[in-house]
Amino acid sequence: MAVIQLQTPLTEAVARSLKVGDTVEITGRLYTGRDAAHHRLHHGEKPPVDLGGAIIYHCGPVMVKEGDRWVCRAAGPTTSSREEPYQWEVMRDHGIRGVIGKGGMGPKTLDGCQKYGCVYLHAIGGAAQVCAERITRVDGVDWMDLGSPEAIWHLWAERFPCIVTMDSHGGSLHKEVLAASTKAIEAMRA
């Protein structure tokens, strides 16, 4: 399986070149953001960082302070579907080009990926140590008042592994697997 190397920030052309099923490794800045952060953005608060070309990572990491620096102890993805109401807005208003998470997202996000040139990258759920190993630095944090798991952490990733499961061409592995497995299970009903 050929692995595609990505460097953040992503251009629209790069985001649009990715297809469902691609295996990628990402190097560069990742910003964590989950429920509370998305909620704030939705209510019109200005993001504390420039999200143009950025990748948002649905992750509530385990962080420990060593001296005056933060160290990431575990950093796997969290369930993305909770951001389904808001994610497309963040694409439209702030120009993010990638979203990392787990479990996939729904039609609003898929539509947003198509319209604004963005891609959904599925990390391996639960693989917190593999993910943490590929996060080589923590460079800062914003919105810490939301609590550590909900804050916006500025991570630096080296070859962070993901699979493209939703692309900017309307493709969604989640949609495909749901349709096929529904058919299979209905056919196997006792």
Place this chain on the structure above:
Amino acid sequence: MSDTLIASLVELIRRTSTILPADVVRAVEAAKGTEESGTNAAYALDVIGCNIGLAKDKSQPLCQDTGSILFYVHTPVGYDQIAFEEAAIAAVKQATAKGYLRQNSVDSITGANTGDNVGPGFPDMHFHQWRRDEVEVVLMLKGGGCENVGATYTLPNPKLGGRDLKGVENAILDCVLNAQGQGCGPGILGVGIGGDRVSGMACAKSQLLRALDDTNIDPVLAELEATVVRKANQSGIGPMGFGGKTTLLGCKVGKLNRVPASYFVSISYMCWAFRRQGVVLGADAGITRWLY
């Protein structure tokens, strides 16, 4: 409060959070052999395998969601459960400060995080007495993602069937279908048939304490368990919902009596990061034996 007991419980938490039990590791290894190489499914299982090794070597949490903290404690008659609970709370606080547990306990109305994993329902204690003279403590850390895809079905159900084994089987498979990859599959199901809404789910969760490779002593339930795993693995959902042959690593079913008016099928979905471990404590509260 005994310092030895606290130290034993911190070690139980560390080991549970960082080392996947042997029965689960064997199941993950076996699953690897069934996926075709080069597929997204094989890739997911490879990364999962790496993660299991790394967490153990670095003594760090397998998954950052260290979950809800469930203690199942068997004690001799007359044992001081209040003192045990105090020690468990102290151990949870220490383990959180050491990074074995994420700060995971949040007020349901204000959203405020207590910061030390202690609060109403945290940790969750289940005490049972037995006539043995030793204390056994089993700890399960259950992540939120997989907990969210659990479900309680009420039979009859127009789509799934009536109050019989077929209805039960269809309900369980419906839960697997709805979960897709959201519960970080390949998953392990604990199922409780019957009971009420509380006891049914408690029964489902306690099924997860069984060894993954055991055989149900009730042959009817044993067959149901095998059928569910076989059919789920033919559904094509696969690891992480990427498609593939491994959707479930196991299914464990228990049953309770019910009132004639109710028929619940309670399903607790556990992710591949199936963190449960147990110890037997000696007279001085030191660990004498590991259970899994």
